[in-house]
Amino acid sequence: xxxxxxxxxYHWYAQNGRHTLPWRITTDPYSIYVSEIMLxxxxxxxxxxxxxxxxxxxxxxxxxxxxxxxxxxxxxxxxLGYYTRARNLHAAARQCNGILPTNANDLIKLPGIGQSTAxxxxxxxxxxxxxxxDANVKRILHRYFAVKERNENKLWEYAYKLFDPSTPFDYNxxxxxxxxxxxxxxxxxxxxxxxxxxxxxxxxxxxxxxxxTKTQKPxxxxxxxxxxxxxxxxxxxxxxxxxSGLWGFxxxxxxxxxxxxxxxxxxxxxxxxxxxxxxxxxxESILPxxxxxxxxxxxxxxxxxxxDHKVIAQIVGDQKTYHH
DNA sequence: AAAACGTGGTC
DNA sequence: TGACCAAGTTT
Numbered sequence: 001x002x003x004x005x006x007x008x009x010y011h012w013y014a015q016n017g018r019h020t021l022p023w024r025i026t027t028d029p030y031s032i033y034v035s036e037i038m039l040x041x042x043x044x045x046x047x048x049x050x051x052x053x054x055x056x057x058x059x060x061x062x063x064x065x066x067x068x069x070x071x072x073x074x075x076x077x078x079x080l081g082y083y084t085r086a087r088n089l090h091a092a093a094r095q096c097n098g099i100l101p102t103n104a105n106d107l108i109k110l111p112g113i114g115q116s117t118a119x120x121x122x123x124x125x126x127x128x129x130x131x132x133x134d135a136n137v138k139r140i141l142h143r144y145f146a147v148k149e150r151n152e153n154k155l156w157e158y159a160y161k162l163f164d165p166s167t168p169f170d171y172n173x174x175x176x177x178x179x180x181x182x183x184x185x186x187x188x189x190x191x192x193x194x195x196x197x198x199x200x201x202x203x204x205x206x207x208x209x210x211x212x213t214k215t216q217k218p219x220x221x222x223x224x225x226x227x228x229x230x231x232x233x234x235x236x237x238x239x240x241x242x243x244s245g246l247w248g249f250x251x252x253x254x255x256x257x258x259x260x261x262x263x264x265x266x267x268x269x270x271x272x273x274x275x276x277x278x279x280x281x282x283x284e285s286i287l288p289x290x291x292x293x294x295x296x297x298x299x300x301x302x303x304x305x306x307x308d309h310k311v312i313a314q315i316v317g318d319q320k321t322y323h324h
Numbered sequence: 325a326a327a328a329c330g331t332g333g334t335c
Numbered sequence: 336t337g338a339c340c341a342a343g344t345t346t
Contacts, residue, residue: 023342039342043333047342081330084345114344134342176342185340186335214338241346242329269337271329306331 005198006164006171012194013174016181018044022052024173029100029125030062036120037085037112044180051080062100066093074245074303083303087245088112102126115156123168131163132172136179142208143183143201150209217269222277224266224311225250227285232293233315235302247302249311250288256280263314268307279311281318 018024021044023035034055038047055076059065065073070090077086092110101107103126108118115133122128131137133156141147141158164171182193188205190196201208226249227234235247256262260280268275287293294302299312 036342041329041341041343042331043341046332079331081332082343084329085343088344112344116343120342132342135340136342172342180342212339216338269331271331272327 002162002164002198005162005195008194008197009164009174009178010167010170013170013177017174017177018180021048024124027125029102029121030065031056032125033062033100033121034089036117036124037089038080040085040117041082042080046080051076061098062093062096063098065090066096066098070245071303075301078246078303079306083243083245085112100125103128104130120172123172127169129165129168131159131168132175133159134176134179136176136183137172139185139209140175140179140183140195143188143205144195144199146200146208148208148210150212217272217274219274219276221253222275223252223254223256224277224279225252225256225260226263226279226281226311226315227288227291228281228283229287229293231295233295233299234287234291235294235299235304236288236291243305245303246305246308247299248305248308250291251277257282263311263318266307266310266314268305268310275307277307279314281315 023032026032035047035052038051038055058076059068059073068090070087073086073090074083077083080086088111092112095110101110102122104115104118104122107113107121108115113121119128119130120132120134123130123132133152137159138155141155141162142150144162145158147154147158178194182189183195183205186206190199190202190205193199193202196202199205233249235249237247238244256278257280260282263279263281266275266277266279296312296316304312
């Protein structure tokens with residue numbers, strides 16, 4: 001009986017829930033919105049310790065965000081990844097005219113808000129009676145209903161089947177807590193799970209969901225050239241889909257001129273490929289097309305990818321070597 | 325509709 | 336240490 005499972009869930013949640021998460025305590029819809037975007041494909045720890053509070057301090061309201069420069073938004077997002085989220089958040093703030101929609105049906109029209117995020121914001125900020133379907137809930141549903149197949153649409157059906165429409169806030173929060181702390185991917189703690197009596201997958205939880213077919217990530221070999229003039233370096237703002245809006249050094253598929261000084265290798269693992277780049281220093285050349293000069297202090301004000309920060313580290317390291 | 329999209333945590 | 340994974344959405 002599902003209502004018994006709900007009772008077990010709420011009892012567990014009262015004792016073991018993560019009740020101090022700031023976006024769970026606040027009643028400000030905008031803060032909840034920001035948290036939901038930051039938390040997409042991102043662990044709670046990262047958002048909590050590095051990004052949530054600084055972002056809200058810099059952009060306290062939806063209106064502040066709407067009137068901000070998108071480059072400043074990207075700077076606050078630097079290091080968080082999936083930068084389209086930041087640009088969509090900013091674009092959405094402008095579309096809203098300072099007023100966040102108060103239901104999922106309208107929230108989902110905003111860029112960067114899909115069904116699960118729309119339901120999450122609406123359930124948490126406005127108590128709208130809708131289930132969410134994040135990675136935590138998905139894993140619980142796969143196991144609870146013994147479903148091996150990864151099928152988004154079917155999973156939504158199960159999400160509604162297990163949902164408790166009477167208390168959407170607590171239900172959704174509790175589900176995420178169970179998924180994050182009990183029904184974990186590798187070593188689920190079934191003995192402590194509130195759903196243990198009803199879970200159809202408890203005898204072999206690791207079979208649910210079916211393991212992904214692992215295709216190995218391709219390696220992209222690249223050459224990065226740091227153009228230097230006195231204390232300044234050449235950077236360009238990327239307009240490609242990848243890392244769009246972020247600043248970076250000159251990068252190409254060509255081998256570097258052998259006369260250039262070799263600084264070292266930079267490796268960066270991305271979601272769908274691994275970047276392996278050889279980094280060179282060029283002090284003789286003019287500024288490449290589309291690039292601008294920045295000294296190290298000015299670079300600090302720009303938003304750079306992790307890989308380009310590794311290049312900076314090599315430049316600084318090279319300078320220290322040179323001066324000794 | 326499969327692939328693109330970042331980074332760090334974890335074991 | 337490398338592979339998997341994380342409060343998913345967009346194209």
